[in-house]
Amino acid sequence: MPGPDPVGGPDPVEVLDCRGMRCPLPVIRLARRLPELPVGAVLRVLADDPAAAVDIPAWCRMRGQEFVAATGEGPGYDVRRLH
Amino acid sequence: MSASPVHLDAATAAPLHPVARQALLAALDDGWADPGKLYGAGRRARQLLDAAREAAAATLGVRADELSFTPSGTAAAHTAVLGGLAGRRRVGGTLVHSAIEHSAVLHAAEQHVAHGGTAVPVPVDRLGRLDRGAWSAAVGAPGVAFAALIGASHEVGTVQPVAEAAAACAAARVPLYVDAAQLVGRSPVPPGWSVLTASARKWGGPPGVGLLVVRKGTRWVSPWPADEREFGRTPGVVNLPTVVAAAASLRAAAADAVAEAARLAPLVDRIRARVTAEVPDVEVVGDPVDRLPHLVTFSCLYVDGEALLHALDRRGFAVSSGSACTSSTLRPSHVLEAMGVLSHGNVRVSLHRETTSEQVERFLDELPGIVAGLRAEAGVVGL
Structure with a gap:
């Protein structure tokens, strides 16, 4: 499979609205959806549970996916599928 | 019983x-x-x-x-x-x-x-x-x-x-x-x-x-x-x-401290090793070397911390958690947050002078099944 896109303004191909959900539901939704997207695609997870700010980057590290950035609005968390 | x-x-x-x-x-x-x-x-x-x-x-x-x-x-x-x-x-x-x-x-x-x-x-x-x-x-x-x-x-x-x-x-x-x-x-x-x-x-x-x-x-x-x-x-x-x-x-306690540390540290090592080997998708957190002799913490991916504490309690194990759902404020532990480690499904195990190796082994024997059961219930197996 091709590698990820080089660094650039990542446009999320999809937004997953997990607002109102508590830990660990936003991470579970992310884990379900990301493998269905093409490699290199960026998924934005909207999650207002404060634990998501810790757990989404931690999930990326454990799963070898790329945590791109947190965005203020939502708040949102952009994740790129690497494999 | x-x-x-x-x-x-x-x-x-x-x-x-x-x-x-x-x-x-x-x-x-x-x-x-x-x-x-x-x-x-x-x-x-x-x-x-x-x-x-x-x-x-x-x-x-x-x-x-x-x-x-x-x-x-x-x-x-x-x-x-x-x-x-x-x-x-x-x-x-x-x-x-x-x-x-x-x-x-x-x-x-x-x-x-x-x-x-x-x-x-x-x-x-x-x-x-x-x-x-x-x-x-x-x-x-x-x-x-x-x-x-x-x-x-x-x-x-x-x-x-x-x-x-x-x-x-x-x-x-x-x-x-x-x-x-x-x-x-x-x-x-x-x-x-x-x-x-x-x-x-x-x-x-x-x-x-x-x-x-x-x-x-x-x-x-x-x-x-x-x-x-x-x-x-x-x-x-x-x-x-x-x-x-x-x-x-x-x-x-101070008079027994050296002997107790020597007895409990291997039990913590045992927990670190068996949890890592036998529970899938788990993160054992904290320094593996420069650490307290009696305390170990780990987080289980996709598991609700509160549900895990209750499930362990039903089997007779009293542990603590830094997961948000177990705190009155619904915020994750500021310690786990500062470290940047997984905060959900978190369990802290801490031992004392009455803790036996048999108790620790029984905990370790039961934990993988309890975690697997909760994951099956939540439909997150294979994620």
Whole structure:
């Protein structure tokens, strides 16, 4: 499979609205959806549970996916599928 | 029928040490009077209090008049922080503290900030180790009145570089407060601190007794209204029977500490190894080497922390968690957050003198099935 896109303004191909959900539901939704997207695609997870700010980057590290950035609005968390 | 309950939350409170029970019962007969009064019963109470103070001070290697008994570990931590800031008000209004202090210290810091002061948190790395460079820079900045460092993390067990942090404080002429709640009665406390606190229930003493030590020459002023008891550091008459029990059990726990650490550390190693090998998608957190001998923490991916605690409780295992869903504020543990490690599905296991290897093995035998069951229920198998 091709590698990820080089660094650039990542446009999320999809937004997953997990607002109102508590830990660990936003991470579970992310884990379900990301493998269905093409490699290199960026998924934005909207999650207002404060634990998501810790757990989404931690999930990326454990799963070898790329945590791109947190965005203020939502708040949102952009994740790129690497494999 | 389930097997007998297994308490694996000594970092909150260890079961009462037999020496504590014995001392408590004995002191109920002689320890009810006010130690400040000049009649027979008061003098007997004074003798008990003096003896308890001498014993606790000797165990910690400090002078008796440097040690005060407080109504709890939390009260001791509040008093330590606010008194250290009050004593150096003329120098400045900044408190430096690690990002992983106990909430009692952080709450005192919040009050300080609410009253116009400044608090500077110093980060830790992924293993929960203090950023030494950032600490030195923070305590060396102008206007720092006081610095607070937890001796070892009560949540993840990582031992902090107290001696090195103390050296940086000494160079900057800033007094250092060490929250030694997880060290006292278990491990030696490195030198160099000016103020220290501990909590009796962590070493098998009764609940409701804290220790506050202020070394001679430290500029520290009680933040409370004036009261002559306990050298003016903490107001109110002490609960003498529990103080006597706390001091007696501290001496007993400290005498056994080396042997207990040697017995418990391999059990923690065993937990670290078997949890990693037998529970899929788990992150064991905290420093694997520089750590407390009796405490280990891990997080299970996709598992609800509260559901995990309840499931373990139903099987007779009492543990603690830093997951958001188990806290009254619904926020994840600030310690796990500062480390950047998974906060959901979090379990803290902490051992004590009654913990047996059989209990630990039974916990480890049952844990993978419990986690798998919760994952199956949540439909997250194979994610």
